[in-house]
Amino acid sequence: MKERKRHAMDLVLLTILGFGGGLCREQELLVAEGSVAVLPCVDVFAEHTHPTAVHWSRRIGDSFKTVWRRNKNGLEFRPIKDPLSARCPLDNFGKFIYNLHIEAISLADGGEYECQVEGKISKMVKVIMLRVVRASISPDVVVEGSRMEVNCQISPRPKNFTLKWKKDKEFVNKNGIDSISQRDAGNWGCVVSYKNQEVEATASLQVRGISTPQDDSSVFYAAVGSSISLPCIFTDGLIPNTTIWKKIGSHVPLPESFKSSSGFIHRVEDGDEGTYRCSGVVNGMNGMQTVQRSMKLVVAQVSSSSRGITAVTLFCYISSPGLITAYEWLRETRGPNDTRTLSIIQKSSSSRIQISERDIGEWICRFYDHEGLLGNASYHLDMMSALKGGKSSSGNKAALVMGLGFLFLLVFLILLQMYRIHRRRKMIHQYPAMESIIHQVATEREHRERSREKTAKACAAENQFECV
Numbered sequence: 001m002k003e004r005k006r007h008a009m010d011l012v013l014l015t016i017l018g019f020g021g022g023l024c025r026e027q028e029l030l031v032a033e034g035s036v037a038v039l040p041c042v043d044v045f046a047e048h049t050h051p052t053a054v055h056w057s058r059r060i061g062d063s064f065k066t067v068w069r070r071n072k073n074g075l076e077f078r079p080i081k082d083p084l085s086a087r088c089p090l091d092n093f094g095k096f097i098y099n100l101h102i103e104a105i106s107l108a109d110g111g112e113y114e115c116q117v118e119g120k121i122s123k124m125v126k127v128i129m130l131r132v133v134r135a136s137i138s139p140d141v142v143v144e145g146s147r148m149e150v151n152c153q154i155s156p157r158p159k160n161f162t163l164k165w166k167k168d169k170e171f172v173n174k175n176g177i178d179s180i181s182q183r184d185a186g187n188w189g190c191v192v193s194y195k196n197q198e199v200e201a202t203a204s205l206q207v208r209g210i211s212t213p214q215d216d217s218s219v220f221y222a223a224v225g226s227s228i229s230l231p232c233i234f235t236d237g238l239i240p241n242t243t244i245w246k247k248i249g250s251h252v253p254l255p256e257s258f259k260s261s262s263g264f265i266h267r268v269e270d271g272d273e274g275t276y277r278c279s280g281v282v283n284g285m286n287g288m289q290t291v292q293r294s295m296k297l298v299v300a301q302v303s304s305s306s307r308g309i310t311a312v313t314l315f316c317y318i319s320s321p322g323l324i325t326a327y328e329w330l331r332e333t334r335g336p337n338d339t340r341t342l343s344i345i346q347k348s349s350s351s352r353i354q355i356s357e358r359d360i361g362e363w364i365c366r367f368y369d370h371e372g373l374l375g376n377a378s379y380h381l382d383m384m385s386a387l388k389g390g391k392s393s394s395g396n397k398a399a400l401v402m403g404l405g406f407l408f409l410l411v412f413l414i415l416l417q418m419y420r421i422h423r424r425r426k427m428i429h430q431y432p433a434m435e436s437i438i439h440q441v442a443t444e445r446e447h448r449e450r451s452r453e454k455t456a457k458a459c460a461a462e463n464q465f466e467c468v
């Protein structure tokens with residue numbers, strides 16, 4: 001009695017699962033495009049130990065078309081026209097598994113498939129609904145600043161499913177961006193959930209434009225006297241000879257080394273700091289599009305000033321110190337055989353260091369932001385600069401002030417002298433009679449002296465004559 005009941009229950013189960021060669025329920029399979037789809041066809045009741053024939057077919061319209069077939073005599077068949085890269089591994093047959101493997105599945109492969117396994121006495125039929133999920137990006141070519149959308153297709157599309165969007169393994173709440181930037185490049189995808197199955201399909205997004213720097217927030221640090229290269233690297237699609245460099249707020253043309261895709265300064269000078277912009281034209285979906293990138297150059301320099309006789313202050317000047325959080329002072333000393341050793345002398349948030357005039361050698365200022373080292377600038381303190389207070393700007397000013405003072409004194413003295421001469425002349429002019437008197441007296445005296453001389457000579461001559 002009990003035995004018969006159980007047998008009846010088994011029969012019911014068999015009917016539900018679609019066995020016994022009769023009615024069968026469709027099984028759902030969801031796969032991502034490009035992957036290998038394994039269409040299940042398992043004989044769970046192990047009835048078809050030695051199948052005489054296995055036949056996989058696909059529904060096209062109202063009829064079924066063979067995909068893979070193995071006949072009673074062991075011959076295998078595949079369609080000649082539009083064959084799928086499908087196979088049914090024979091070594092699984094012993095385990096009652098007649099799965100069909102389809103490689104590199106595409107959206108067009110979605111649809112209804114049927115597996116028929118024929119035994120000696122019975123026949124098993126299974127129907128599988130294969131749904132293929134595909135993620136794609138439109139338009140095909142995305143240029144920086146333009147609009148992009150990720151699409152998710154399911155073929156055949158079921159009535160009820162849930163869809164979520166992903167960017168680089170993280171869920172996002174939108175599938176499009178109005179103004180795309182290089183940061184949006186990467187893997188975009190969707191996750192489809194349907195009847196307890198979940199499948200993720202991805203598409204990679206390349207953004208045409210300038211790949212380095214990624215955005216306008218780049219800051220470059222360079223010490224005065226060093227060289228620096230400002231990068232402006234384009235993705236493919238750049239139209240040749242369209243790259244233009246400009247320094248914002250400057251009318252002075254940039255040197256030849258700025259003609260190429262990366263700008264190069266051979267020797268950074270005080271005054272080179274500022275914002276530089278490169279731009280170029282790329283081929284987009286709707287013709288030519290201009291893309292541009294701005295970057296900031298910050299210049300670093302160490303200067304010194306003397307305080308008193310023995311102390312020297314070194315100052316680490318950064319043209320735009322907003323991001324700097326720490327300064328580090330190092331001293332490089334040279335040992336025998338030209339060995340160099342660097343030692344950290346001070347690390348603080350101050351850009352100054354007070355040293356002694358005897359601390360001759362190379363001084364290096366390293367500067368950091370909260371993420372790490374940004375750059376360095378160096379200063380050579382020698383005997384002369386220690387005595388003179390270096391080539392600091394304050395030292396220069398002192399020299400200038402002294403020079404000007406000296407010049408003023410000189411001019412003052414000349415003016416004073418001229419004034420005195422002028423005064424004397426004026427005083428004489430006030431008494432013209434006196435002048436003529438003086439003059440008369442002087443000429444009379446001269447006359448008298450001359451005539452006295454003459455008479456003396458005449459006398460002498462007379463005397464000579466008389467004596468002879």
Ligand SMILES: *[C@@H]1O[C@H](CO)[C@@H](O)[C@H](O)[C@H]1NC(C)=O
Binds near residue numbers: 161
């Ligand atoms: C769709 O699926 C959800 C669960 O995934 C279910 O709650 C809902 O009732 C379904 N809707 C229809 C119309 O089948």
Ligand SMILES: *[C@@H]1O[C@H](CO)[C@@H](O)[C@H](O)[C@H]1NC(C)=O
Binds near residue numbers: 240241
């Ligand atoms: C780009 O410039 C180079 C020289 O700088 C020249 O040889 C080349 O013909 C130019 N190409 C175009 C497309 O104008």
Ligand SMILES: *[C@@H]1O[C@H](CO)[C@@H](O)[C@H](O)[C@H]1NC(C)=O
Binds near residue numbers: 336337
């Ligand atoms: C450095 O100099 C010493 C002698 O002063 C010598 O013995 C040694 O080999 C030198 N080392 C190097 C690396 O040249």
Ligand SMILES: *[C@@H]1O[C@H](CO)[C@@H](O)[C@H](O)[C@H]1NC(C)=O
Binds near residue numbers: 330366375376377
């Ligand atoms: C200073 O910076 C230059 C270039 O970035 C680097 O080559 C050099 O090693 C740095 N020097 C120190 C002492 O950090």
